[in-house]
Amino acid sequence: MKNFVEELRWRGMVHDVMPGTEEQLNKEVTAGYIGFDPTADSLHIGHLVQIMTLVHFQRCGHKPVALVGGATGMVGDPSGKSAERNLLSEDVLRHNVDCVRKQLEKFLDFTGGASGAEMVNNYDWFKEFRFLDFIRDVGKHITVNYMMAKDSVKKRLEGENGLSFTEFTYQLVQGYDFLWLYDNKNCKIQMGGSDQWGNIVTGTELIRRKSDGNAFAMTTKLITKADGTKFGKSEGGNVWLDPAKTSPYKFYQYWLNVSDEDAKNFIRIFTLKERQEIEALIAEHDQAPQERKLQKALAQDITIRVHSEAEYTKAIQASNVLFGNSTTEDLQGLDEGMLLSLFEGVPQTSISRTDYDATATVTDLLSVATGSLVFPSKGEARKMIQAGGVSINKVKLTDPNQKASFDLLQNKYLIAQKGKKNYYLITVQ
Template structure:
């Protein structure tokens, strides 16, 4: 199965320029995708393009990941309703380095002729003067051509309009393609469907400036089945950086997908074969409550993005919070790891001296903390068997808790009902 066929059956292909598939079938071809360093981490919205590069390399082609140190200073108007804030050079350089480190986890940079390559467009723009740019690039494309692009028309029709800075973005990205075509023999540019206008500007520049041929492929923009934006949660974006989104939360994002989304996403975000996926779908349909598709999806993408060990921690965390996991799991973790497990859940701090003196369970849960809004409600819930301390139910509202109850001498885990957890720290 060739690269285009792979994208097609996985439901990833959106647009392809005529002649592209034939070109790819002739020989090993270099192709690139650009990533703008607007933040110091990629997020799950970038994974479609990362997977595209992975499939490109697996099909025997040479993937080039372009990190936009230069284009990040301008701002891509595609899909944007307003101009984004421009970042300082120091922030951009930091972001570029972080993105490069992340991309190296996904692609093979040591596989011979089709080894992946990383480039930064700042390297060829840093000494490119404005006058040279408008003379050598701008003269080849008319304003009429540039204004016909959907990304430009939508902004011009809006209330905020578009600055010359963003209007020029397609020329800058077009020159990227020309430069890589000329210097790296890069024949194909790939990207999301919202990038089609920018990509074909590059193919047009190559044709007009050098009478050359270049090709374009775009992939589907991923949306949830309910129409909401992919990759967004109540707490914000789902990042690939474990310091921004813990491996546990990353795993849970995929595990909590709907059945219809899981059937689409397991094709897009895993490397499982068509036969493997169809078999998983059959198993899933026989017992949807087991979430077989979601688990297979979550496990593979967590390992690829983080590591096998990170997956094991995520699984143990899930088992602890939602299953029958024991306290031994928390005992084996550092303070930082425990805080990560409970990231996003309510946390309280109480002095260790108070624990040394002993604290009444009702006072702890309704006065020292806000696990319950009142002592009366706390007593009622404890007496009814609805409260656990360190995974063990308590029945006595007057129970005294002290330092002996602290996990690793530092933590106490309160649980209200089945799924409401609270971390109480002694310091």
């Protein structure tokens, strides 16, 4: 068995470890869990630290338990929040739980055995738990003074919006999760982000008081970027693991564009590469940082594991379309979803197939027919075409009077390019 705590320590992930945790893990195969709150129908890269924690836990010979909080998602954790979030309906939460389960199955081995991963939903043990039973069997074991001392509670009490009773009880609900898993799954360690420490130790305290048991806790560092901006966010918001929310191309580009300093940190946290390989990659990167070998290795590893090797290849192909010496064949090789994702946000317009067929020249197409999308006048279009600065579907135009007849991408699209970086999407309907 590999030393799990040491593995996370050299990767720069460890924040707090309860005394005795490392000894327990080195002594025997141990079940440990992390909770995932199903407030959306997809996880995002902010969850990847905890996913990778469970992956390393399993690779070190232990049994990972992924708790999907169908019940706690109805309450809302105040940790790290400045205001109470909207509570979700049971149907929405059930759908979200199913989606999260499918994503976690990409990372963890659920095939069984001593270290086979298991997934649980705390709704299963809370749905029949009556309120009076809960306050009698759980609430009496944890004092209000103990709960009030938690940082997550104190910060919210001092804030403008205060703290609802619903959120205040969250640590008891999460603490009972740990107790239930301890009693029913022999789960002896809970892990999570450093903002979860208070909730986790409430669970260990509940186990000590109610079951006379000995449980453990470990938290990971909250990831920040070198420039101080929030990790996991892009201009469009969260970077999701669901390809319908964040395309594999955009996912790949996020990692490809991280800073050198962040890449050296992220490649330890988000890949399974061993220490020697990572140190060699960093040394190689430092010799020629302009080649961005570290970012490329990071983006390749994580895109393949989250999506697939085929989607990674498509992301490379799409990147070459925008930034490399691509051809018409490269554009034609993109499926419609990738094509639209690639050119999302560029100026767009539509033209009827009848008008397209009736358009005489490329000069007319790029000015009048498309409503001055690319050029405001025929004169400007003609001048830049003659200068060799315009292409359609990666074919450079040289004659302003050339017939406006091109093989449509996916039988409906044209990509016009003006200069090196200005793209335009024309839909022929």
